[in-house]
Amino acid sequence: MSKHTVLVLGGYGNFGQPICLALARVPSIKLLVGGRDLAKSRQFAQEVAAGSAGIRIDHTSPDFPDVLARHGVNTVVHTAGPFQGQEYNVARACLRAGCHYIDLADARDFVAGITSLDSEARAKNLLVVSGASSVPGLSSAVVNHFLPEFGRLQTIRHGISTGAKTPGIATMRAVLSYCGRPFRRLENGKWVVAYGWQDLHRRRFPEPVGARWFGSCDVPDLELFPKYYPAVSTVTFHAGLGITASHFATWLLSWFVRGGIIRNLVALAPALHAASRKAEPLGTVYSGMRVELTGMDPAGKPMKRLWFLIAGSNHGPQIPCGASIVLATKLATGQLALRGATPCVGLVSLEEYMTALAGLDIHQQTVSDDTGLSLA
Numbered sequence: 001m002s003k004h005t006v007l008v009l010g011g012y013g014n015f016g017q018p019i020c021l022a023l024a025r026v027p028s029i030k031l032l033v034g035g036r037d038l039a040k041s042r043q044f045a046q047e048v049a050a051g052s053a054g055i056r057i058d059h060t061s062p063d064f065p066d067v068l069a070r071h072g073v074n075t076v077v078h079t080a081g082p083f084q085g086q087e088y089n090v091a092r093a094c095l096r097a098g099c100h101y102i103d104l105a106d107a108r109d110f111v112a113g114i115t116s117l118d119s120e121a122r123a124k125n126l127l128v129v130s131g132a133s134s135v136p137g138l139s140s141a142v143v144n145h146f147l148p149e150f151g152r153l154q155t156i157r158h159g160i161s162t163g164a165k166t167p168g169i170a171t172m173r174a175v176l177s178y179c180g181r182p183f184r185r186l187e188n189g190k191w192v193v194a195y196g197w198q199d200l201h202r203r204r205f206p207e208p209v210g211a212r213w214f215g216s217c218d219v220p221d222l223e224l225f226p227k228y229y230p231a232v233s234t235v236t237f238h239a240g241l242g243i244t245a246s247h248f249a250t251w252l253l254s255w256f257v258r259g260g261i262i263r264n265l266v267a268l269a270p271a272l273h274a275a276s277r278k279a280e281p282l283g284t285v286y287s288g289m290r291v292e293l294t295g296m297d298p299a300g301k302p303m304k305r306l307w308f309l310i311a312g313s314n315h316g317p318q319i320p321c322g323a324s325i326v327l328a329t330k331l332a333t334g335q336l337a338l339r340g341a342t343p344c345v346g347l348v349s350l351e352e353y354m355t356a357l358a359g360l361d362i363h364q365q366t367v368s369d370d371t372g373l374s375l376a
Contacts, residue, residue, distance in 0.1 A: 003030040004332035007073045008082035009059055009090070011035055015104055019077055022325045022356065029258045029332045032071060059090045061199035068097035075331050077324050082174035089115055091128050091341070100126050100331055104133040107174065108183070111136065111220035112262040117341035123192040129327060134160060134289065135219045135237065137323030137344040138234075138309075138353055139274020142291045144160070144231065145350040146305045151298040152180055152231050158291040159203060159238035166276040166313045169269055172325050173237075176216075176272070178266040179250060180257025186226050194218075197240070197254040206308055207234040208278040209288040213247045214238035215254070220343060225274040228345050229294045244284040246276060246280035267333040287316030306367050313361035322356040323348045 006023055008014040008079060011033030024031050033045040034057040041054030056092055057067055066078065076094050083105035084270035094101040095117065105111050114130035121128045132139055147153060166172075185194050197215035204211050212244035217239045225235045241247040257261040265272075289309040297303040311319060326348045338347070354364065 083107040132323035133320040154295040155234040161240035162288040180254035
């Protein structure tokens with residue numbers, strides 16, 4: 001029986017590496033590590049597992065669909081962000097080549113708009129998934145896990161706080177792209193304007209994460225959750241940086257953008273990335289995600305669920321990889337019959353996601369409220 005060939009674009013990058021390591025352990029998968037640097041692709045493929053191969057591939061090249069077909073690719077996992085401002089060229093190339101497509105995008109418009117490819121994907125019996133990441137892949141898994149406990153879910157407030165480990169420069173560009181810029185979110189049944197990395201406040205996490213500073217961020221959930229959970233009247237998302245000084249610097253820069261003094265921070269990404277790496281010793285190896293759900297129980301009484309994901313040992317950056325690992329594995333083993341183009345909302349269960357993160361210094365915790373958690 002022939003194996004299912006999975007190509008990981010950006011396979012030797014920050015997200016690509018853990019995805020490749022996980023998929024290489026699936027017996028039915030033939031793994032291709034793809035990137036523009038052939039030497040890096042081949043070197044990492046050799047480190048991953050026997051039978052894996054490294055190839056040079058440029059997803060912006062006109063012959064990209066032909067390269068996919070030549071290598072007999074069945075599924076592409078696209079990790080090469082940032083996705084803000086990208087079009088669906090890679091997904092369209094996959095449809096042309098006759099292979100499934102999964103990406104780790106967290107760009108609001110990109111993920112929400114993937115349904116524009118739905119008719120073509122269905123016609124070709126292929127699956128196209130965008131947002132197989134922490135948001136909305138993991139966040140929706142958490143919401144769906146607790147949803148049956150509610151008679152009516154009314155608010156979803158969630159956020160992520162990083163550790164001190166500097167993300168890849170593509171991730172930093174994505175974060176800076178909306179810093180200080182306006183975006184819409186649903187609050188108390190009305191669409192209101194928020195600004196990237198403003199709305200400064202603190203949120204509690206269990207130890208050893210503790211209390212962290214947060215700012216507003218623009219993510220796909222703000223657009224998608226009001227549609228998937230129509231009874232909900234409030235959806236917010238905030239994020240924080242593991243180094244307090246870095247968080248306040250980002251918050252300060254957001255005001256320069258909002259005031260029109262600086263047009264766009266993306267151009268500063270290389271300098272800020274270098275500064276962040278130098279500041280890593282000042283921070284922590286712990287990061288976390290929190291999802292706070294409130295509403296009414298089946299008897300009509302107020303209820304709340306507060307879920308945390310705590311990561312140590314600088315394993316937090318691997319959390320976004322879980323959804324793509326689950327989906328690619330299920331496609332390769334014939335356990336996923338879904339076809340069409342869709343955001344990654346409700347496609348992965350919380351149990352499946354946590355299984356994909358097994359072996360890492362990552363654990364979950366649920367409490368009824370956070371009053372007992374320290375704000376120190």
